[in-house]
Amino acid sequence: MKITLYDKIRSYLDETQTPRRETSHVATRTSKASSEARGDSTSWGGKALVIKIGDAFRLMVLSAERSLDSARVKEHFGVKKFRFATTEELAALDLVPVAVPPLGEPNLRLALRVDPSVLANTVIAFNAGSLTESIILGIDDYIRLSRPRVFRFAKDIESS
Numbered sequence: 001m002k003i004t005l006y007d008k009i010r011s012y013l014d015e016t017q018t019p020r021r022e023t024s025h026v027a028t029r030t031s032k033a034s035s036e037a038r039g040d041s042t043s044w045g046g047k048a049l050v051i052k053i054g055d056a057f058r059l060m061v062l063s064a065e066r067s068l069d070s071a072r073v074k075e076h077f078g079v080k081k082f083r084f085a086t087t088e089e090l091a092a093l094d095l096v097p098v099a100v101p102p103l104g105e106p107n108l109r110l111a112l113r114v115d116p117s118v119l120a121n122t123v124i125a126f127n128a129g130s131l132t133e134s135i136i137l138g139i140d141d142y143i144r145l146s147r148p149r150v151f152r153f154a155k156d157i158e159s160s
Contacts, residue, residue, distance in 0.1 A: 005094060005129030009107055013135070016145060020137050027131040029098050031064030034127050038134050044125040046102035046118055046142075050085040050095065050110065053077050057085060057093065059110040061102040063117035066154035073153050076113075099127040101135075104146050114148035 013020055025037035035042040045064025050057055051073070062068065073082060087097055093110075102124065104112030118124060118139075125136040137145075 005096075005101065005107075006133050009101060009103065009128050009135065012107055012145075013137075018137065018141050018145060020135050020141075023134050023136070024132055025134065028127065029131070031098075034098075034134060035064060035125065038125055038136070040125050040136070041121075043117075044121050044123050044136070046124040046126040048100040048102040048126065050090060050093070050100055051082050052085055052089070053079055053082045057089070057110055059100070059102070059104060059108060059112045060115075060153060061112065061118055061148070062115040062154040063121070065157065066115065066117050067157045069153050069155040072151075072155075076151055076153065096129060096131065099129055099131050101128050102126050102142075102146070104148065112146055112148050113153065114146070114150050115154040116150060116152055117154045119143070119150065 023038050028034040028037050031045045031047045032042055035045045042064045046061050047064045049060045051060055090097055122139055123136050124139055124142045125134055128135045
């Protein structure tokens, strides 16, 4: 039987003796729906986006209440363009769209960047490689485990 990313994350959290809350819920397709299914604040949600700059994939994590500011990402990396990973590229990285965990090494082999909007909370909640399984970590434990590089790349979600 194949070990899932969710199982790998749980094992890592056990090995590092990291306290957390785990919850099972209906399958969700958005960060907002995941927060509602968990019964927590959308601001706690860590929205993890995989982007491709040149030949490299990067993991960008921001509060689920915010959206990606493309101009700031381009400026930070000194590029004129980037794109989001396709469903096929995510699958090749053993990732599920909408369930990408906000963790870098050693769980994911992706360079990790985190927006300060995530660190403004006492916890981070996320789908852990599964559309139906979530983990909630204390923010200090998240920082200790993920050792993120932080820069501001989120903006308020624009109303339509």
